[in-house]
Amino acid sequence: MWNFTTGADAAPKSIKKTNKKTFNELGILIVLAALCVFIGLFNPVFFTATNAINVLRQISVMGIIAVGEAFVIITSGIDLSVGSFISLGGVSCAALIVAGVNPWLGLVLALALGAGLGFASGLCVVKLKLNPFITTLAMLNIVKGISYLISGGLPIDFDNPVAVLGGTVGPIPVPVILMFIIIVIGHIVLTKTEFGRNIFAVGGNEKAAKLSGIRVDRVKFAVYAITGVLAAFAGIITAGNLNSADTAAGSGMELDVIAASVIGGCSLSGGQGSIVGVLIGAGILGVIRNGFVLLMVSNYWQMITIGLVIIAACAFDMFRRSKQ
Numbered sequence: 426m427w428n429f430t431t432g433a434d435a436a437p438k439s440i441k442k443t444n445k446k447t448f449n450e451l452g453i454l455i456v457l458a459a460l461c462v463f464i465g466l467f468n469p470v471f472f473t474a475t476n477a478i479n480v481l482r483q484i485s486v487m488g489i490i491a492v493g494e495a496f497v498i499i500t501s502g503i504d505l506s507v508g509s510f511i512s513l514g515g516v517s518c519a520a521l522i523v524a525g526v527n528p529w530l531g532l533v534l535a536l537a538l539g540a541g542l543g544f545a546s547g548l549c550v551v552k553l554k555l556n557p558f559i560t561t562l563a564m565l566n567i568v569k570g571i572s573y574l575i576s577g578g579l580p581i582d583f584d585n586p587v588a589v590l591g592g593t594v595g596p597i598p599v600p601v602i603l604m605f606i607i608i609v610i611g612h613i614v615l616t617k618t619e620f621g622r623n624i625f626a627v628g629g630n631e632k633a634a635k636l637s638g639i640r641v642d643r644v645k646f647a648v649y650a651i652t653g654v655l656a657a658f659a660g661i662i663t664a665g666n667l668n669s670a671d672t673a674a675g676s677g678m679e680l681d682v683i684a685a686s687v688i689g690g691c692s693l694s695g696g697q698g699s700i701v702g703v704l705i706g707a708g709i710l711g712v713i714r715n716g717f718v719l720l721m722v723s724n725y726w727q728m729i730t731i732g733l734v735i736i737a738a739c740a741f742d743m744f745r746r747s748k749q
Contacts, residue, residue, distance in 0.1 A: 449690045453705045460709065464716035471719055478596060484711035485600035486511070486659040487678065491685045491703045492611035493652030498686050499615075500648055501628045501695025502550060502557040507656040507682055509568035510539055511675025514660025516572045519581040519670035528587045532661055536654050542568055543653020547646040565679070572672045580671045583664075591666025600662050607655065612700040624648065628695030684731065685710055687738040694746055710734075 465471040490507050497504045514535050521531035542564065549560040592599050615621035623644050626634040635641050656675075664670035689706030691698030710731065717727045 450699060450702050450705065453689060453702060453709065457705055457709050457712065460712050460716065464712065464719065468716075468719040471716065474596075476715065476719075478598065478601070480708075480711045480715045481601045481604075482598045483715065484707045485598065485604040486663060487681050487685055487710065488604040488704055488707045489600075489607050489659045489662070490652070490656045490678070490682045491689075491707055492607055492700055493648070493655040494682045495611070495686045495689070495691050495698050495700060495703045496615070496624055496648040497557075497652055498683075498691040498693060499624050499628045499695060499698045500645055501631070502645065502648070503561065503683065503693070504543075504546065504649065504652050505558065505561040505679050505683075506546065506564040506568055507652060508675040508678040509565045509572065510542070510653055510656030511660035511663060511678055512572040512672050513542070513568050513575075514539055514657030515664030515670035515674055516576045516581060516660075516672060517657075518587065518661045519583045519664055520575050522583050522587065523581060532587055535661060536657050539653040539655075539657025540650045541653070542571075543650040543656075544646055546653070547649035550649070551642045551645050569672070576670070576672050578672060580669050582669045584668055587661065588665045588668055590662045591664075591668075600666065603662065608700055608704050615700055620644070620647070625696055628692075628697070630696070680735070681710060681731075684735045684738065687742060688734065692742050692746060693739065694742075706738075 461471070470476055490511070494504055494507060517538055518531050518535035521534055522528050526534070546557075546561055546564050549555045549564075550557050590599055590603070594602060615624065623634070623639050626637070626639055627641050627644050631641055660670075660674060663674050685707040686698065686703050687693060687706070688709055689699070689702030689704070691703065713730060713734070714727060716722075717724075717730070
């Protein structure tokens, strides 16, 4: 027997999902607020405007890339290569500029390279049916190798208009402004567009998405390409901030980005997540790191704590999925 769902039936379900997502975001926002209060009680410097801007600057690169990573995770994939894309973006842009290419054209070409290699990851996942974990782990090494080939393993110093991306507008760092712009765009894309609905559909039930006419392959190609572009852009911002591009840039960032996404409510099983939650997740990681510095806690404990936070977030995600 056919099962038809009327608009009246669908509306309460939609409202229920929206309420649940809002509740999840509120929950992690409370965790973030509690962390801020706890750290501030032990060191009031935490509550200063200078420190707040410092935290935002620290999470800006992570927040930019986490938008793309969230798209990938919601489709039930994962991208472990974003750290090497940061290196590639900065190194390729700097190398082009040093070679005499117009700085802004160099930026566009570096972004195109990031998109192309991100698309290549999607191609391996979609057409070769390779596991996203293995594919992007391999791509991490491939992209890092390309960065070394471009730079010869040496930093590339440059001073040019692109450096404005790492500057400030008044007291606000440009990377922070760019992060919020990309966060807003990512939120609109995910919640207000057909592409965003398709991302959720592919992650929720890929077979059903295909049967409903969604071009699943195109969606997957797109999310990996978007992640490549955003990671390369983050690398260019990092290089602009330092006036130097280094192949070591972005090392280990992939774990932070995935952690921000998972802490922010993106399910590793796919079909669930929000950009607002990802921003809060990045904020939690940034506050933890900043708090450890202010409280003069060893970096080793910082690494252990971040690892435990990731495990706790994944465990909570599994518990939540089992209840559903």
